[in-house]
Amino acid sequence: MxxxxxxxxxxxxxxxxxxxxxxxxxxxxxxxxxxxxxxxxxxxxxxxxxxxxxxxxxxxxxxxxxxxxxxxxxxxxxxxxxxxxxxxxxxxxxxxxxxxxxxxxxxxxxxxGASKRPAANLVFLIDVSGSMNSPDKLPLVKSALNLLADRLTPRDHVSIVVYAGAAGIVLEPTSDPAYVHQAIDCLSAGGSTAGGAGIALAYATARATRIPGGINRVILATDGDFNVGAASDESLEQLVKRNRDDGITLTSLGFGQGNYNESMMEKIADVGNGNYAYIDSALEARKVLDDELSATLVxxxxxxxxxxxxxxxxxxxxxxxxxxxxxxxxxxxxxxxxxxxxxxxxxxxxxxxxxxxxxxxxxxxxxxxxxxxxxxxxxxxxxxxxxxxxxxxxxxxxxxxxxxxxxxxxxxxxxxxxxxxxxxxxxxxxxxxxxxxxxxxxxxxxxxRRLAGVQSDYRRQEFLELTRLAEQASTAR
Incomplete structure (x- = not known):
């Protein structure tokens, strides 16, 4: 059942x-x-x-x-x-x-290993709508994607698509991390959220720059607050599924709070044969996009x-x-x-x-x-x-x-x-x-905590502290 x-x-x-x-x-x-x-x-x-x-x-x-x-x-x-x-x-x-x-x-x-990873055709799809205008959203997105840009090899290329009231390409495919950093650093937040149009444009860009036998992936960075255009979860899922079947996968990276739509973020990553992570800090960005980059991409x-x-x-x-x-x-x-x-x-x-x-x-x-x-x-x-x-x-x-x-x-x-x-x-x-x-x-x-025992690994030590915080936390209702 x-x-x-x-x-x-x-x-x-x-x-x-x-x-x-x-x-x-x-x-x-x-x-x-x-x-x-x-x-x-x-x-x-x-x-x-x-x-x-x-x-x-x-x-x-x-x-x-x-x-x-x-x-x-x-x-x-x-x-x-x-x-x-x-x-x-x-x-x-x-x-x-x-x-x-x-x-x-x-x-x-x-x-x-990095030397054996297939060449990657990555499209950064970045939400720059007004809802992203807080320190834990667009500034953290910039930090996370700049980190990923530093891991590029000459075989890889990155395009950047943004969306707010409308969607557009702000960086054509490049293998130069400096160009990626410049494009990311110039982004600012404002406007409504045409998320459906942004995803459609990102997939079209990925298809146009496809690397046969390589990694062809859209990396979506957003709080998931889609409120203009093809905003229903069902229509987005169908768009993602069609492109998944064409060999273009999707990773969704969630940011922020207050209007966070995790329901959509997890679902489209699953449908898109990718993975979903929530980035709440620079340390988490490093875990997902540096320490575990091969797992994220390959x-x-x-x-x-x-x-x-x-x-x-x-x-x-x-x-x-x-x-x-x-x-x-x-x-x-x-x-x-x-x-x-x-x-x-x-x-x-x-x-x-x-x-x-x-x-x-x-x-x-x-x-x-x-x-x-x-x-x-x-x-x-x-x-x-x-x-x-x-x-x-x-x-x-x-x-x-x-x-x-x-x-x-x-x-x-x-x-x-x-x-x-x-x-x-x-x-x-x-x-x-x-x-x-x-x-x-x-x-x-x-x-x-007693069952987990003494831990030397930082992330496991943090887990022990989270159990203490959970004891003290007020209930969200």
Whole structure:
């Protein structure tokens, strides 16, 4: 069953389209779970922005999978580029429920160094409307895109399209960073927001300057406040989809607050076979457009889908933590026409299932009629679950299937999570507590900090501080 949508629009006009917390599933009724991967991280930075301002984020703004995937974990590097990512599974005891276990699935894509990155044809699409006239918007956009310009090689070229009351080209394709800096530094904000016209012009520019076999991508920088022209999310999505199918991808970078339309920003990046990030500081700009530039630009696998079939002899109930807006029907898994998430070079994906071992106390009530109950010993085997993945290579049309078992013995040998396992569980708990998940049995943000443990990495240390800020934050309603 698909979770119902939650549309949150507070008085300051920020817009979020979230989903209710994913439901519990009985393996006897629904043994198969299918979802599209997600490498977006925008929710993490946006939630951080609100917490830093002393405000608890609205539930619809929190997507736990984007919090999990903000961080890197110790997954192995793929042995060969013939398989674009490695696959890791492990099982640990659940810190917030003694009767359940956590099954972690981790993917890690291969890295591409700057010297091996394909030539890039980039179109910066910059919102210069009046709504961008604040320090956390256009000035931060300039700083972020100037940073990206410094990473250009002579093989790359950049065009700049802007839009306010109308759309126009302010920089023809160039490989000279100095010209890019000059054009960016001259921008100023004013006027209404003809976002649809801007996106159409950006795609037309990208098509006219296409690099065969290279990266052809539009990078949109905006607060998402489209109020003139083709402004509906549906019409923008159709425009983005047509160009995606023509090989031009889209990255959306969100900025600012007050009128931020995250609902649109995330959706069009997903439809555009790109990724979505929220830039709340110069440090975040450096993470997305410098530290992780290859992941932002270079696609190594597309339409990546995960499907898990649970063994009812070993698992009686399960729930997927997060990924509510990435759920797919079981039959979508083998349908190559169904779009799914893409992985960039060096990207990682983490998914956590909370599972109830058969015979343990679960969430669901017992069935009254014997025919509606799972017969004890009706199934057997040495497998907890059967894991399947499908993906297409970046330039491929047909998907590749990967299958592997998850051993049943991992439940019996499971211990409390340690190291990366523990940190991933802590991030999941933080997200679900902010989402007001009712299945955490009094597990608190302080418990989350203790679970995460002492951290030396700056971003992980910052996470610990965010849990403290979340304890102190006033609730946004």
């Amino acid at each position: 698909t979770a119902p949508s939650i549309f949150f629009q507070p008085q300051d006009q920020e817009r979020y389209a979230g989903k209710a917390v994913a439901p519990i599933h009985a393996v006897a009724d629904e043994p198969v779970s299918t979802f599209s991967i997600d490498v977006d991280t925008g929710a993490y930075a946006n939630v951080r922005r609100m917490l830093n301002q002393g405000q608890r984020p609205p539930v619809a703004a929190v997507r736990t999978e984007e919090l999990l995937n903000y961080f890197r974990y110790d997954y192995p590097v793929p042995a060969s580029r013939a398989a674009p990512f490695s696959i890791t599974t492990d099982v640990s005891r659940t810190p917030w429920n003694k009767d359940t276990r956590l099954l972690r699935v981790g993917l890690r894509g291969y890295d591409v 696609t190594i696998a597309k339409d990546v889908k995960i499907q898990i079939e649970f063994n009812p002899a070993v698992v009686s109930e399960y729930r997927l933590i997060g990924y509510e807006n990435r759920a797919l029907a079981e039959e979508d898994f083998k349908n190559d026409a169904v779009d799914a998430g893409d992985m960039g070079a060096g990207h990682q994906v983490t998914a956590l299932y909370e599972i109830v071992p058969t015979g343990a106390a679960g969430w669901l009530p017992a069935r009254h009629f014997a025919a509606n109950r799972t017969a004890a010993g009706a199934a057997s085997g040495s497998e907890l679950a059967w894991l399947k993945l499908r993906y297409k290579l970046a330039n491929g049309a047909a998907s590749t299937l990967v299958e592997r078992p998850v051993k049943a013995s991992t439940i019996a040998s499971a211990v409390g999570p340690k190291g990366d396992q523990a940190f991933a569980a802590a991030v999941a708990a933080y997200g679900q507590i902010l989402r007001e998940d009712s299945h955490f049995n009094g597990f608190t943000l302080a418990d989350t």
